[in-house]
Amino acid sequence: MKKYIAxxxxSGxxxxxxxPSHGFPLLLFFGFVPLMLAEHQITQRAQYKKKARKVFGLSYLTFFIWNAIVIWWLHYAQQADANGDFxxxxxSYAIPVxxxxxxxxIVFQLYHWVKKKAGNIYGLIFLPAVWMSFEKLHLNWELTWPWFNLGNGFAKFYEWVQWYEFTxxxxxxxxxxxxxxxxxxxxxAYINKKEFKYVNKLGIYVIPMIAIPIGxxxxxxxxxxxxxxxxxxxxIQPDLDPYTEKYEKGGLEIYDEIKALALKNIKPETQFIVAPETAIPGSSSLVFDNMYNDLIINDxxxxxxQKKDLNFVSGAxxxxxxxxxxxATETASVSQDGLMWYDSFNSALQVNSNDSISVYHKxxxxxxxxxxPYRNILMPIIGEFMLNFGGTTKTLGTQPNRSVFNNKTNDASVAPVICYESIYGEYVAEYVRAxxxxxxxxxxxxxxxYTDxxxxxxxxxxxxAIENRRAIVRSANSGVSGFVNQRGDIMKSIPYGEQGALNGTVLMNSDLTFYSKxxxxxxxxxxxxxxIILAYTFAQKLLYKPSTKKINK
Incomplete structure (x- = not known):
């Protein structure tokens, strides 16, 4: 077993x-091979008992190493103790890992079971299918965590995957x-038969499979x-400490800093000023039904x-x-005095002097x-305890459909993508289809x-940007803020940890890619x-169950 543990x-x-962000994605093309070899050899060895447990343990070791190394930075989320110290x-790190x-x-265990019951060919067809199904689940259920979806592995080497506009x-x-x-x-095949021709075939098939898509x-x-x-x-990049300044400074003080950065750097051609997530009104909240009377909104x-074609788009x-x-909705909270109910939203809004306020809720x-997640099931088990990955621990309100921001002075139709939403491909494509x-x-x-x-x-x-051939204007609280073109190039940016403002130009594309559609x-x-393969495997198991009856001599 030591060999298989190795x-x-x-693999991990x-x-x-x-x-990403420091890895070389060529290694991903061989990353699962050692684990697959271990699974295959254990399955073939008659002397091993409880093979499923062994395969599960080995796969858990692989995936634990992968998860633990890639998201090591999660432990930098801060929690306050009884004295208010962070x-x-x-x-926050241990639970997702x-x-x-x-x-x-569990996904790999399903592959092991199908391969064992239905045969190697069905198992090898099933493996990418079940993994992709798992990734799709991770994009849509309440425990959503698509950070490790394999297609993200080429994010730094995006020149390799310009065909993402199709797939x-x-x-x-x-x-x-x-x-x-x-x-x-x-x-x-080489391990089993010791014939060098299989090494040649490995190169003959694998090299073109990698090189042709890249080319x-x-x-x-x-x-x-x-x-x-x-x-x-x-x-705008205000560079506020999310644990202290964000909540210690008053909403007007934070807004005044953002406004000062905007007015100092605005140019005659500027059409949009973009501020980061929850930039206004700082430590407090805007009241949805009273926004037109809000001091900050009116300012x-x-x-x-003063500039008729100017729009201000910000997180709020x-x-x-x-x-x-x-x-009240299902996500509403009750006030401490029990006299009213309210929903909290992580939102984006567009404000100008010509149009009504546009609002989108993350x-x-x-x-x-x-x-x-799964409040009705988990609340009785763990009570009010929730993880602290940074930010609020309330259940926020949402909206069913994507909103786009239009205005009367230019042809921009803005998709207000808020933070975590940017890693959801089809979700962002819904903005584009809108x-x-x-x-x-x-x-x-x-x-x-300052981590990964x-x-x-x-x-x-x-x-x-590649999937939809849409340019990105990005405003981050502490960075990186900047401009990304339709190929995925970062054209200009403000580094992490700097306060500042940056002017830039992108192009507005209205054509739909195959993926957008x-x-x-x-x-x-x-x-x-x-x-189909699961149904076939279950059918094989039911229809061809070996007989246990004794044969009379």
């Missing part, structure tokens, strides 16, 4: 070393699995022409009126008050931070300091394939 460790290290939150590794191991990140997932499976097949992508990258009319924007209208904290319980929420021709990302990813947390989110989000169609095909 295989599992090697290969997957980790291939991951400390690193190791539970432990449970995401468990989910991945989305599921194309990258399928690519990684196909190469791993072919490599596993020929390595296994096509580089051609697409070199020949891509940016489309659309120019949009001139100014991004924004006043100074944007908003509450909506319900005077009686019968009007709807892809961070589990354990912005929502209480008419968006440019993406504005507003985020506060400084909860984990903000770098990975930045790189993952930039894949949305059809979304995660590869995942839906994978779900169908998984279902």
């Amino acid at each position: 295989y599992a460790i090697i 290290l290969l997957l980790s070393a291939g991951w 400390h690193n939150s190791w539970i 432990v449970f995401n590794s468990l989910f991945m191991s 989305g990140t599921f194309g990258g997932t399928l690519w990684i699995w196909l190469v791993n499976i072919v490599a596993f097949y020929y390595i296994t 096509i992508s580089y051609i697409m990258y070199a020949t891509h022409e940016e489309k659309g009319e120019p949009l001139h924007a100014l991004v 924004i209208k006043e100074w944007t009126a 904290s908003i509450i909506r008050i319900y005077p009686m319980s019968s009007l 709807s892809k929420l961070v589990p354990g931070v912005e929502n209480f 008419g968006s021709n440019v993406l504005f990302t507003m985020t506060n990813d400084s909860w984990w300091g 947390g903000h770098r990975q989110l930045l790189l993952y989000g930039n894949l949305r 059809y979304g995660d169609y590869l995942a839906r095909i994978a779900l169908m394939v998984m279902g």
Whole structure:
């Protein structure tokens, strides 16, 4: 078993070393091979008992190493003790590592079971299908955590995957699995038969499988022409400490700093000023039904009126008050005095002097931070205890459909993408299908300091530019803020940890890519394939159950 434990460790290290932001994704094409070899050899050895347990343990070791290394930065989320002092939150790190590794191991265990019951060929077809189905689940259930969806592995080497405009990140997932499976097949053949021709075939098949998609992508990258009319924007980066300044400073003080940065750096051609997630009104909230009487909103209208085509787009904290319980939603909280109910929203809004206020409520929420997943089931078990990954622990309100921000003075149709939403491919494509021709990302990813947390989110989000061929204007509380073109290039930016403002120009493209139109169609095909193979496997098990009757002599 020591050899197989080593295989599992090697797989975990290969997957980790291939991951953004510092990894080299070529390693991902071979990352699963040692684990697959361990599973296969254990299955073939008659002397091993409880094989399923052994395979589960080895796969858990692989995925634990991968998860633990890639999201090491999560422990920098801060928790306050009884004295109000902040400390690193190791539970914020441990919970996703432990449970995401468990989910991945269950997926691999299903592969082991199908391969054992239905045969090797069915098992190897089933493996990418069940993994892609798992990734699709992770994009849609309440415990959503698509950080490790394999297509994200090329985020730093985005020149390799310009064809994501046709496939989305599921194309990258399928690519990684196909190469791993072919490599596993020929390595296994060589181990079993000791014939060097299988090593030659490994190179003959694997090298083109990797090189041809990369070559096509580089051609697409070199020949891509940016489309659309120019949009001139100014991004604001206030660089507030999310644990102290954000809540110690008054809302007006924070707003005045953002306003000062805007007015100091605005240019005659500027059409949009973009501020980060929950930038206004700082430590308090706007009241949804009273926004037109709000001091900050009216001040924004006043100074944007000095330039008739100027729009202010920002993240905002908003509450909506319900005077009686019968009007309250499922996500509403009750006030301390018990006299009113209210919903809290992590929102984006657009304010100018010509139009009514446009509002969008963030709807892809961070589990354990912005929502209480499966509240009715988990609340009786764990009570009010929730993880602290940074931010609020309330269950926030959402909205069912994507909103785009339009205005009367230019042709911009803005997708107000808020933080975590930027890693959801089909979700962002819904904005594009709703008419968006440019993406504005507003985020506060400084909860984990100067670590891979903000770098990975930045790189993952930039894949949305390729999938939809939409430029991105990005405003982050502490960085990185900047401008991304339709190929995924960061054209100019403000580094992490600096306060400032930056002017830039992007193009507004209205054409729909194949992915924008059809979304995660590869995942839906994978779900169908998984279902068919599972049904076949169960049928085989039921119809061809070996007889246990004794034969009379």
